[in-house]
Amino acid sequence: AQTVTQSQPEMSVQEAETVTLSCTYDTSESNYYLFWYKQPPSRQMILVIRQEAYKQQNATENRFSVNFQKAAKSFSLKISDSQLGDTAMYFCAFMKVPGSQGNLIFGKGTKLSVKP
Amino acid sequence: NAGVMQNPRHLVRRRGQEARLRCSPMKGHSHVYWYRQLPEEGLKFMVYLQKENIIDESGMPKERFSAEFPKEGPSILRIQQVVRGDSAAYFCASSPKGLAGTGEQYFGPGTRLTVT
Numbered sequence: 001a002q003t004v005t006q007s008q009p010e011m012s013v014q015e016a017e018t019v020t021l022s023c024t025y026d027t028s029e030s031n032y033y034l035f036w037y038k039q040p041p042s043r044q045m046i047l048v049i050r051q052e053a054y055k056q057q058n059a060t061e062n063r064f065s066v067n068f069q070k071a072a073k074s075f076s077l078k079i080s081d082s083q084l085g086d087t088a089m090y091f092c093a094f095m096k097v098p099g100s101q102g103n104l105i106f107g108k109g110t111k112l113s114v115k116p
Numbered sequence: 117n118a119g120v121m122q123n124p125r126h127l128v129r130r131r132g133q134e135a136r137l138r139c140s141p142m143k144g145h146s147h148v149y150w151y152r153q154l155p156e157e158g159l160k161f162m163v164y165l166q167k168e169n170i171i172d173e174s175g176m177p178k179e180r181f182s183a184e185f186p187k188e189g190p191s192i193l194r195i196q197q198v199v200r201g202d203s204a205a206y207f208c209a210s211s212p213k214g215l216a217g218t219g220e221q222y223f224g225p226g227t228r229l230t231v232t
Contacts, residue, residue: 004158033219045159045207045223091158095219103149103172104209104221106158 002027004094006107013082014115020067021077021110023092029053033095034068034075035104040088048090051075082114118143120210120224128230135195135202137227141210147171148191149221150183153205165191198231205229 003026013019025034036048051059051068058066063083067076079086092107121140129135141148146167151159161175165185176183180198185191195202205228209221 035219037223042225043205043228044225045209047220047222050220097219103161103164103175104151104159105161106151108156108158 002029002094002096002105004092004105004107006090006092006110008110009108010111010113012113012115013079015082015084017082018078018080019082019112021079021090021092021112023075023077023107025073025075025092025094027073027094027096029096031097033097034066035093035095036064036066036075036077037091037093037106038086038088039091039109040085045091049077079112084114084116086112087114088112120145120208120222122206122208122224122227124227125225126228126230128232129198130232131199132197135198135229137193137195137206137208137229139191139193139208139210139224141191141208142212142222145210145212145222147211147213148185149209149211150191150193151207151209153207153226155204159207162193195229198229200231203229203231 005024032053034051038046038048049061049064063080065078089109091109093104148165150162153159163176163183164172180196182194205226207226208224211221
């Protein structure tokens with residue numbers, strides 16, 4: 001069975017600085033998707049970034065980028081130029097490539113606080 | 117294009133009552149997923165449905181819980197004879213192609229169920 005581990009329950013960063021959130025996962029699959037979701041105080045789940053395991057290039061979305069290390073089964077999220085609106089819970093998630101199961105497996109989350 | 121809609125946003129039930137949670141997927145999406153989030157935890161998959169079919173219910177408790185996604189109308193997650201341990205946030209997500217898609221799921225705002 002697949003598992004997702006986020007080892008940092010809480011982190012804080014000063015506004016405009018850079019922060020990296022860690023995620024590791026365990027799977028025997030060779031092809032899969034990885035995601036980072038953001039959950040602000042409103043509790044709405046928002047997709048931040050997505051990575052396909054067969055792609056070596058790391059995904060980027062504006063200030064958000066990932067460091068995907070397939071051999072190490074590591075998928076960290078880097079937030080550059082942190083903004084107050086980035087304050088939220090961040091969840092790492094895994095999905096087998098659609099064709100077998102369609103559900104996401106989530107880690108327990110990292111609570112990020114951006115301080116002015 | 118309206119996002120995934122869930123209602124009610126908050127639901128209070130006494131022990132032993134029934135809870136019905138509704139989810140309307142995004143327009144054009146025919147695949148629906150239900151997740152449960154306990155306090156201080158990540159989301160846990162419950163069930164995956166297409167119109168009139170349950171595709172994967174491996175995360176559903178064996179008793180008291182059921183889900184449907186009829187040809188017309190929203191998807192319904194039904195919890196019979198609720199107990200205090202059912203208190204949680206229940207999230208619905210939808211996707212356009214499910215198992216043949218890109219893995220991206222779009223989440224609703226969730227229903228917070230409180231059992232007194």
